Amino acid sequence: MSTVEKEIRKRTVGSSSSPNYGIGRGSSIIGWGSSLPDLVVTNADFEQRLDTTDEWITERTGIKERRWGGTTCSLATAAARSAMEMGGITADQLDLVILSTATSDQTVPATSALIAGELGYSCGTFDLDAACAGFTYAFVVGHSMLQSGLNNVLIIGCDTLSNIIDKQDRSTAVLFADGAGALLIQATTGESCLRGWDLGIDTSALHLLWCEKQGFITMEGKEVFRKAVRATIESANSALEQSKLTSSDIALFVPHQANKRIIDAAAQRLNIPEDRLAIVLDRTGNTSSASIPLALCEAADQGRISKGDNVLLAGFGAGMTWASMVVRWGK
Amino acid sequence: MNQEEAFETFKSCAVEVLQVTPEQVVKDARFADDLDADSLDLVELVMALEENFNITVDESELEGVETVGQAFDLVIGKVG
Numbered sequence: 491m492s493t494v495e496k497e498i499r500k501r502t503v504g505s506s507s508s509p510n511y512g513i514g515r516g517s518s519i520i521g522w523g524s525s526l527p528d529l530v531v532t533n534a535d536f537e538q539r540l541d542t543t544d545e546w547i548t549e550r551t552g553i554k555e556r557r558w559g560g561t562t563c564s565l566a567t568a569a570a571r572s573a574m575e576m577g578g579i580t581a582d583q584l585d586l587v588i589l590s591t592a593t594s595d596q597t598v599p600a601t602s603a604l605i606a607g608e609l610g611y612s613c614g615t616f617d618l619d620a621a622c623a624g625f626t627y628a629f630v631v632g633h634s635m636l637q638s639g640l641n642n643v644l645i646i647g648c649d650t651l652s653n654i655i656d657k658q659d660r661s662t663a664v665l666f667a668d669g670a671g672a673l674l675i676q677a678t679t680g681e682s683c684l685r686g687w688d689l690g691i692d693t694s695a696l697h698l699l700w701c702e703k704q705g706f707i708t709m710e711g712k713e714v715f716r717k718a719v720r721a722t723i724e725s726a727n728s729a730l731e732q733s734k735l736t737s738s739d740i741a742l743f744v745p746h747q748a749n750k751r752i753i754d755a756a757a758q759r760l761n762i763p764e765d766r767l768a769i770v771l772d773r774t775g776n777t778s779s780a781s782i783p784l785a786l787c788e789a790a791d792q793g794r795i796s797k798g799d800n801v802l803l804a805g806f807g808a809g810m811t812w813a814s815m816v817v818r819w820g821k
Numbered sequence: 822m823n824q825e826e827a828f829e830t831f832k833s834c835a836v837e838v839l840q841v842t843p844e845q846v847v848k849d850a851r852f853a854d855d856l857d858a859d860s861l862d863l864v865e866l867v868m869a870l871e872e873n874f875n876i877t878v879d880e881s882e883l884e885g886v887e888t889v890g891q892a893f894d895l896v897i898g899k900v901g
């Protein structure tokens with residue numbers, strides 16, 4: 491193990507006392523849903539507008555097309571509605587709704603308040619922002635609330651990054667896009683669906699990915715690339731360790747969908763073969779908080795995971811935050 | 822580690838990351854033209870070198886590095 495890895499490991503595993511993962515109330519994922527805007531922007535569309543090529547974008551990122559449009563509220567509401575329908579849960583049965591987003595529609599109120607208005611729930615609800623790693627943060631927080639007594643918790647990841655990119659800047663415009671995904675968790679008498687998790691931040695990367703208020707995303711791509719590969723591997727390994735599992739126990743790996751090259755580098759080092767990878771970024775681009783649930787929902791809809799399967803989620807975002815978890819699939 | 826051993830380590834990193842043959846990894850080989858490596862391949866190669874030689878290489882130090890020899894000199898300079 492290199493010194494860099496040891497350093498990250500020390501931080502991810504942490505020195506504080508270990509929580510008792512999975513102890514307490516049981517839980518299960520009972521519904522999921524996702525939503526994308528209608529407008530498809532292909533690499534060929536960018537070739538018309540910017541000095542770029544489909545070949546450059548595909549080789550460097552794996553992205554072929556992405557979706558732009560909608561508001562954070564509209565996309566998040568649609569994804570949430572599908573998850574609730576699948577779970578057979580009505581608005582008045584919800585106990586908590588967390589929206590992970592870095593692109594709230596307005597500064598005040600939180601976008602989750604607008605979603606409450608749309609869906610008609612009145613339980614506790616708030617926005618959470620841990621950049622592109624946010625969905626897993628929200629799941630871990632929501633799940634711990636469920637373990638302390640709630641019955642139905644809805645976790646939504648949604649971002650509309652098309653609002654915070656300079657569409658004339660080829661180095662960012664081709665990467666970022668819009669979408670939403672949601673998971674509904676319910677308390678059960680069985681085992682906990684959250685088997686292990688790892689959250690953290692490496693502030694040496696603070697300046698590498700930035701967006702001023704009313705501004706556009708700027709990024710040092712190569713440095714982000716390096717740190718992202720390492721953070722994903724280290725964090726995924728920590729979550730596996732907490733779960734007392736190895737990568738061979740993982741039926742599906744759902745990484746943050748930022749760049750296929752980052753995903754491949756991480757998957758290779760985690761010993762996870764291509765057929766156990768969930769990939770949507772070729773069609774969605776990087777949708778930040780929505781990326782992991784979008785990929786997970788698609789795999790679930792395609793029947794790639796079944797009840798009891800272990801699913802590993804791992805991501806990173808501006809900060810550089812990271813977040814990983816192993817969940818036991820429900821339904 | 823002597824220079825020869827170091828170059829063997831360098832070579833095995835390049836072979837694995839860039840998916841080239843050991844014979845292609847000679848000092849005057851150019852990453853882009855001869856080894857078909859793009860900018861992100863080089864990022865991945867540097868990551869492998871950092872781990873195998875236990876060094877850190879900043880992105881800024883890589884400016885102007887175009888050949889295997891130049892990259893190897895950079896690594897050797899750090900290993901000492």
Ligand SMILES: CC(C)(COP(=O)(O)OP(=O)(O)OC[C@H]1O[C@@H](n2cnc3c(N)ncnc32)[C@H](O)[C@@H]1OP(=O)(O)O)[C@@H](O)C(=O)NCCC(=O)NCCS
Pocket residue numbers: 541542543546547550551622660661662664699709710711712714715718748749752776806807808860861
């Ligand atoms: C963004 C990324 C694809 C850029 O690849 P890169 O190899 O680092 O490219 P660079 O930024 O160094 O740019 C290299 C050249 O390509 C050019 N370039 C950038 N975007 C381009 C595009 N869409 N089309 C064509 N050329 C492009 C640059 O302008 C630069 O040109 P120059 O050498 O003439 O100055 C890559 O760094 C990356 O994906 N990093 C991770 C980012 C990430 O995951 N962020 C999300 C965090 S949540």
